[in-house]
Amino acid sequence: MTENLSIQQRGLRESATFDRTTIAAIQRAAETGVYDIRGWGAKRALPHFDDLLFLGASMSRYPLEGYREKCGTDVVLGARNAKYPLHLDIPVTIAGMSFGALSGAAKEALGRGASTVGTSTTTGDGGMTTEERGQSKHLVYQYLPSRYGMNPDDLRKADAIEIVLGQGAKPGGGGMLLGQKITERVAAMRTLPEGIDQRSASRHPDWTGPDDLAIKIAELREITDWEKPIYVKVGATRTYYDVKLAVHSGADVVVVDGMQGGTAATQEVFIEHVGIPTLAAIPQAVQALQELGVHRHREGVQLIVSGGIRNGADVAKAMALGADAVAIGTAALIALGDNDPRYEAEYEALGSAAGYYDDFQDGRDPAGISTQDPQLSARLDPVAAGNRLANFLRVTTMEAQTIARACGKAHVAHLEPEDLVAISIEAAAMARVPLAGTSWIPGTGGGF
Numbered sequence: 041m042t043e044n045l046s047i048q049q050r051g052l053r054e055s056a057t058f059d060r061t062t063i064a065a066i067q068r069a070a071e072t073g074v075y076d077i078r079g080w081g082a083k084r085a086l087p088h089f090d091d092l093l094f095l096g097a098s099m100s101r102y103p104l105e106g107y108r109e110k111c112g113t114d115v116v117l118g119a120r121n122a123k124y125p126l127h128l129d130i131p132v133t134i135a136g137m138s139f140g141a142l143s144g145a146a147k148e149a150l151g152r153g154a155s156t157v158g159t160s161t162t163t164g165d166g167g168m169t170t171e172e173r174g175q176s177k178h179l180v181y182q183y184l185p186s187r188y189g190m191n192p193d194d195l196r197k198a199d200a201i202e203i204v205l206g207q208g209a210k211p212g213g214g215g216m217l218l219g220q221k222i223t224e225r226v227a228a229m230r231t232l233p234e235g236i237d238q239r240s241a242s243r244h245p246d247w248t249g250p251d252d253l254a255i256k257i258a259e260l261r262e263i264t265d266w267e268k269p270i271y272v273k274v275g276a277t278r279t280y281y282d283v284k285l286a287v288h289s290g291a292d293v294v295v296v297d298g299m300q301g302g303t304a305a306t307q308e309v310f311i312e313h314v315g316i317p318t319l320a321a322i323p324q325a326v327q328a329l330q331e332l333g334v335h336r337h338r339e340g341v342q343l344i345v346s347g348g349i350r351n352g353a354d355v356a357k358a359m360a361l362g363a364d365a366v367a368i369g370t371a372a373l374i375a376l377g378d379n380d381p382r383y384e385a386e387y388e389a390l391g392s393a394a395g396y397y398d399d400f401q402d403g404r405d406p407a408g409i410s411t412q413d414p415q416l417s418a419r420l421d422p423v424a425a426g427n428r429l430a431n432f433l434r435v436t437t438m439e440a441q442t443i444a445r446a447c448g449k450a451h452v453a454h455l456e457p458e459d460l461v462a463i464s465i466e467a468a469a470m471a472r473v474p475l476a477g478t479s480w481i482p483g484t485g486g487g488f
């Protein structure tokens with residue numbers, strides 16, 4: 041009799057503690073004996089930019105007119121020490137994603153899309169590809185703990201250098217690249233064998249702390265003749281202290297990547313349980329920069345924020361909290377064609393679905409993005425995908441401008457915490473803005 045009744049009608053109740061995803065995880069672990077690895081970022085609900093709202097102008101201040109009054113979007117990065125700082129037209133940059141994790145065509149598409157709208161893209165673990173250098177007007181070269189593909193000639197070919205200490209998806213951990221993605225080309229760039237799983241180092245081999253970081257920054261400046269801005273990227277954890285130490289060590293730009301940040305392949309337990317939300321990290325970073333007197337002036341240290349940025353509202357909110365620019369990974373891949381419903385049948389054949397696909401480690405991506413399979417990568421047309429990314433970046437920038445104008449700002453960088461309120465107590469405490477309709481900022485005065 042009960043077979044025609046819905047779950048609710050049958051009076052069944054799903055456990056909040058042991059929900060179906062948790063049950064499936066236990067069953068998977070019991071069957072296989074190996075931990076789960078996946079791509080993407082944290083999937084659990086966390087306090088995020090959606091918990092903040094803007095106070096548009098009305099009586100106490102006046103908005104700018106969209107069709108007649110300009111709202112600037114440009115940003116200069118790294119003018120503190122570099123002979124050639126980066127001048128970007130928009131404050132949305134493309135985050136470092138490795139060749140190996142991504143196909144050559146995807147790297148080329150990222151370069152094309154970013155260059156079309158005057159922003160930068162970034163290499164990743166595994167080195168610089170000719171496709172990406174060729175198509176990127178502004179290319180940031182990552183200097184990672186693994187040193188895979190690290191090459192002084194490529195350092196000189198870059199427009200900026202990013203020393204990676206960590207990522208938001210896995211602060212304290214190194215990357216993973218499974219054997220099925222280690223083709224002859226990937227292996228040659230990393231000087232490691234083909235077809236064998238690679239685990240990148242979680243810390244730099246030749247230094248143990250900020251004093252060594254200062255020496256490393258000086259070395260990199262010497263190798264590149266003081267031409268290029270030097271960024272330091274950290275996963276968000278003890279952000280206040282990390283940012284202070286990075287600035288003391290000589291960084292021109294600090295990149296803070298929150299726990300929602302994407303990855304190509306990491307243990308699920310790491311992605312969901314290590315790090316702090318992007319929202320909580322920004323005010324800590326800003327406080328550190330302000331105390332050092334380097335926040336938001338041309339010769340200061342710029343703050344780039346990443347981790348779960350999806351649209352112009354997120355960009356505007358990150359900037360209002362004090363970021364000079366943002367970086368995007370997952371949203372850029374989606375713009376290129378990742379998780380495209382066109383490939384639904386193929387996602388299902390892989391045990392996933394469009395909108396859920398996160399097995400970037402597998403190398404079987406039907407959209408041809410997180411793969412090294414020549415047939416699958418050939419599906420991604422780098423020109424068309426680059427155009428999609430450029431469109432997405434344009435829309436994102438226009439959305440941020442729309443909000444800035446509504447708040448009466450002639451530049452997106454003029455947005456400030458005072459323009460924001462929070463709709464949850466958690467977000468108010470983390471972002472350090474008042475709960476909507478009150479002047480209450482929970483937790484202020486308590487330090488960290």
Ligand SMILES: Cc1cc2nc3c(=O)[nH]c(=O)nc-3n(C[C@H](O)[C@H](O)[C@H](O)COP(=O)(O)O)c2cc1C
Pocket residue numbers: 079080081135136137138141142163164165182204206207208273297300301302303304346347348349367368369370371400410
């Ligand atoms: C496929 C993929 C590969 C990545 N590879 C690297 C890498 O090589 N080095 C690095 O510092 N971060 C890497 N990241 C992290 C990004 O640089 C960035 O911190 C993160 O994607 C930002 O969060 P978002 O994806 O929510 O925008 C990778 C992310 C993805 C999705």
